[in-house]
Amino acid sequence: MFESLFRIRAIARNTLTEALRQKVLNILLLFGVIAIVSGFLFANFTLAEQFKFLKDFSIGAMSVFGLLIALMGTAQLLPNEIENRTIYTILAKPVRRSEFLIGKYCGMLALLATTMLLMSIVFVGVILTKERLMINAELRDAQGANAEMQAMANENIKQIHKEARDPRLIQAIVLTYAKLAVVAGLALLISTFATSAIFTVATTFMVYIIGHLESVARAAWLTGGSEVNFAAKIFLGVLSFLVPDMNIYNVIDEIIAGSAVPWSHTLNVLSYTGIFLLILMSVAILIFNEREL
Amino acid sequence: MTFTLHRHRTAIWLALILAAWGTLKVCWEQGIERREAELRFHGYTINRDLRDQLGQGMMLGLLSGFRGVVADFIWLMVTNSWQDKQWFRVKSMVDLSTTLQPRFIPFWDLGGWHLAWNASVDRRNNRAEPNELRRLKEERYWINEGKKIYERGAENNPDSFEIWRSLGLLNDQKLHDYRAAAEAYAHAAAVPGAPVFLERFPGYMLEKAGDDAAALEVYKRLWYLPRDHKVPQYGYDKLEERIRALEAKLKVPREKRVFP
Numbered sequence: 001m002f003e004s005l006f007r008i009r010a011i012a013r014n015t016l017t018e019a020l021r022q023k024v025l026n027i028l029l030l031f032g033v034i035a036i037v038s039g040f041l042f043a044n045f046t047l048a049e050q051f052k053f054l055k056d057f058s059i060g061a062m063s064v065f066g067l068l069i070a071l072m073g074t075a076q077l078l079p080n081e082i083e084n085r086t087i088y089t090i091l092a093k094p095v096r097r098s099e100f101l102i103g104k105y106c107g108m109l110a111l112l113a114t115t116m117l118l119m120s121i122v123f124v125g126v127i128l129t130k131e132r133l134m135i136n137a138e139l140r141d142a143q144g145a146n147a148e149m150q151a152m153a154n155e156n157i158k159q160i161h162k163e164a165r166d167p168r169l170i171q172a173i174v175l176t177y178a179k180l181a182v183v184a185g186l187a188l189l190i191s192t193f194a195t196s197a198i199f200t201v202a203t204t205f206m207v208y209i210i211g212h213l214e215s216v217a218r219a220a221w222l223t224g225g226s227e228v229n230f231a232a233k234i235f236l237g238v239l240s241f242l243v244p245d246m247n248i249y250n251v252i253d254e255i256i257a258g259s260a261v262p263w264s265h266t267l268n269v270l271s272y273t274g275i276f277l278l279i280l281m282s283v284a285i286l287i288f289n290e291r292e293l
Numbered sequence: 294m295t296f297t298l299h300r301h302r303t304a305i306w307l308a309l310i311l312a313a314w315g316t317l318k319v320c321w322e323q324g325i326e327r328r329e330a331e332l333r334f335h336g337y338t339i340n341r342d343l344r345d346q347l348g349q350g351m352m353l354g355l356l357s358g359f360r361g362v363v364a365d366f367i368w369l370m371v372t373n374s375w376q377d378k379q380w381f382r383v384k385s386m387v388d389l390s391t392t393l394q395p396r397f398i399p400f401w402d403l404g405g406w407h408l409a410w411n412a413s414v415d416r417r418n419n420r421a422e423p424n425e426l427r428r429l430k431e432e433r434y435w436i437n438e439g440k441k442i443y444e445r446g447a448e449n450n451p452d453s454f455e456i457w458r459s460l461g462l463l464n465d466q467k468l469h470d471y472r473a474a475a476e477a478y479a480h481a482a483a484v485p486g487a488p489v490f491l492e493r494f495p496g497y498m499l500e501k502a503g504d505d506a507a508a509l510e511v512y513k514r515l516w517y518l519p520r521d522h523k524v525p526q527y528g529y530d531k532l533e534e535r536i537r538a539l540e541a542k543l544k545v546p547r548e549k550r551v552f553p
């Protein structure tokens with residue numbers, strides 16, 4: 001058991017090191033620029049709007065870059081190993097195919113965690129700088145003003161603190177990571193039977209988009225009644241059974257909009273993600289075990 | 294033969310896993326959806342109307358899970374259209390942003406303000422329209438559009454005092470419907486976390502409506518709340534002033550007065 005875990009860890013570490021050598025983290029530079037620029041644009045808007053734009057654009061950039069890394073990175077994992085014939089060397093050793101696959105996926109999760117962590121640090125830095133600048137501006141405006149203006153400035157400062165140090169952002173970041181883990185899992189599953197990386201990228205992205213419509217398909221399947229014909233019902237049912245509901249991660253937007261999202265709900269979504277990933281990995285292992293290399 | 298059997302076994306395993314998971318998955322997703330509806334997170338449905346309004350690029354953004362960013366871009370268009378005084382465009386963009394993110398209060402609050410204040414004043418002062426009645430009609434139209442935004446916003450966000458407060462202000466200052474304003478302010482004050490001064494506003498509005506007796510009842514109810522009268526935020530000095538004035542005006546018998 002422990003030997004197996006060591007082998008998985010070795011493969012995961014190797015995958016992470018290789019990915020880092022490919023200068024994946026350069027993308028962070030781009031993220032930093034987007035976060036900083038979006039942080040200082042839109043100065044003519046209200047406090048709430050400015051912070052919403054900053055959070056939306058920063059978390060959005062994290063999602064986009066994370067999605068690119070998850071898609072491109074995972075899609076290349078197996079084809080690269082097969083093309084370079086390194087997979088034969090690894091599998092010739094006492095390494096099971098399942099261990100190889102899990103190791104690769106864990107490496108990808110570690111890469112996503114590293115990039116998310118670094119992007120989050122940049123994001124927090126930008127938001128705290130923005131907070132400092134806005135508070136300074138409020139204090140400057142309140143200097144020498146009447147009591148009413150000073151009370152208003154104090155209220156604004158309270159609101160700035162509340163917006164900038166919103167602990168719910170942790171929920172948003174964790175959920176973004178969970179969404180990316182699902183994308184990487186889907187890409188890995190597809191790459192176990194795909195013949196090229198481009199096929200994996202295109203198909204995974206398609207499944208990702210369909211995932212945002214899964215709730216519509218499910219509603220039509222379950223409550224469509226006689227309006228939906230039998231063939232369409234079968235199709236919608238299969239879709240609802242197989243494709244993950246990506247809309248459940250839309251709760252990230254609610255968090256940024258200022259809604260209180262209970263941790264119990266977040267944990268429910270995370271548990272769904274965890275079980276879904278377990279199923280994805282099981283299916284991927286079953287298929288990969290059958291694949292002729 | 295062994296190979297075929299093995300493959301069949303894998304296929305059966307796959308089918309079993311997917312069937313079991315699929316059933317659990319659908320139930321689980323339904324549960325999450327129900328919970329989100331309870332939390333009022335469901336503001337929009339993807340349909341043809343939405344697609345036509347958004348355009349292809351924004352729709353792709355929406356389908357890629359970037360609802361907040363799409364709503365922000367539309368809100369930037371609201372601001373541009375407001376600066377260009379394109380009021381119908383402002384209205385449709387406000388409708389769209391609030392549809393996408395109904396829980397972000399400033400979209401409702403500022404959207405209603407753009408229509409009820411900016412658009413209405415602009416139309417009333419429209420020099421290109423010589424007919425004053427027509428100008429007033431247009432002004433009234435935009436005030437009512439702003440009111441509709443606030444009403445929809447309050448319906449979607451009953452836990453927000455800001456929208457009720459704006460609705461109260463609109464009823465007071467634009468429509469001069471002081472009873473409706475009193476009702477809106479009472480809603481605003483009842484929301485947990487609302488500023489305490491809002492509690493007095495229904496009284497002020499009822500006074501403006503000429504219903505001094507009802508206003509006095511509002512002030513008296515606040516006066517007798519079990520609170521520390523020395524806390525300045527509760528504004529007991531203002532309450533005392535209004536109660537004294539109304540008791541005198543209404544000629545309330547001494548034994549029934551708060552301040553005999």
